[in-house]
Amino acid sequence: MSMTSDIYKTIAKKSPESLFKDRGSKFIGQAHPVKEEAEIERILTELKNKHSKASHICYAWQLGKNYEHYRANDDGEPNNSAGLPIYGQLQSFEVTQILVTVIRYYGGTNLGVGGLIQAYKTAAQLALESANIKTKVITEALQIDFEYALLHTVMRIIKEEQISVTSQKMELSCSITLAIRKKDLNSIKKRFDAVFGLTVITENF
Template sequence: MLFDDTYNTLQQPAESVFTDRGSKFTGIAFPVRTEAEFKQQLAGIKAGHPKAAHHCWAWRLTPDRSIFKVNDDGEPSGTAGRPILNTLLSKDITNIGMVVVRYFGGTLLGVPGLINAYKTTTEQTLAAAKIVQQSITDVYTIIFDYQQMNTIMRLIKDEQLEVIKQSFDNTSSVQVAIRKTQVNTILQKLSNLTGVSTTYNYTM
């Protein structure tokens, strides 16, 4: 397989509402990069919908799309989190959190009805979302002596690297995102400079 350094994700959060026999399902999709980030968003959604019967969800992380988790939050096993995840898989989206908030309408929907409701809500929400293609990037911290500041900053600008965070002191550091296909070239250029070292942090 050829190395593909792009993946699909959401540009911004999206919402939609689906109703079935009185039950109201609100789908909320949002871009996330870590489980901690997802938990924070979920807590906010729960706080915003305290009277809902269920807050079911699925998330999928990492550019290689390998990490995911689902939760039925009290619905019969396999009727909520899995249909949500399966829809994310079919759309080939990653770095995404999807929560479906259910307000119970008094009529039981049964297993097929629940699977359909959670799947349809997710599909509608993704249809309302703007899906974008992102490049896979490796995040590195460049550590350098203060006198190398201009050289490093020029390199970052010339190579159009995204700066994530920086700290300037006696020993300075800049955390940058480098597109996967550029990594070897950039690291080679940095290794040619004296008083400069790099540390790999993570891939996003």
């Protein structure tokens, strides 16, 4: 996904657990929607309590609508054999605001680094394939403050640009908050700025 794009992919709810087996070891993958690191820590704590007998709980996460924050963790597996393959699937599916965990129950046979990489990659892939991935648009809030006499002009621009109204106050002094797609913000803001008597304020959602 382009860093300059105003869309991103994520999930609204956690996926079902996906099971992958290799030479006795079980790998349980799951995708979780998250918005901040505190949520990630809470989910990991819950999983550690639920799967107290698991050999490893490996994971990777990506945060930010522009895909700017990420981390991968091997949880004791050989370096880069678990967390990185999971993170590779986050990149492959182009998802963010997400945590993918893979819980391993050791089956008694060493898989080797190559086997581990393939197993964690596959478990993460299965988890993401079973998740309901949605494409979302990055929007910004545009607040328009104006006197009631300008209402017709403001509403005409809103209708022509097909803008979503998120809140409004219609009195002698009016205020309308709009949700505008990021890529359209500058052009729409210029239209409102050209109307004498309007106060235009932008704010990220």
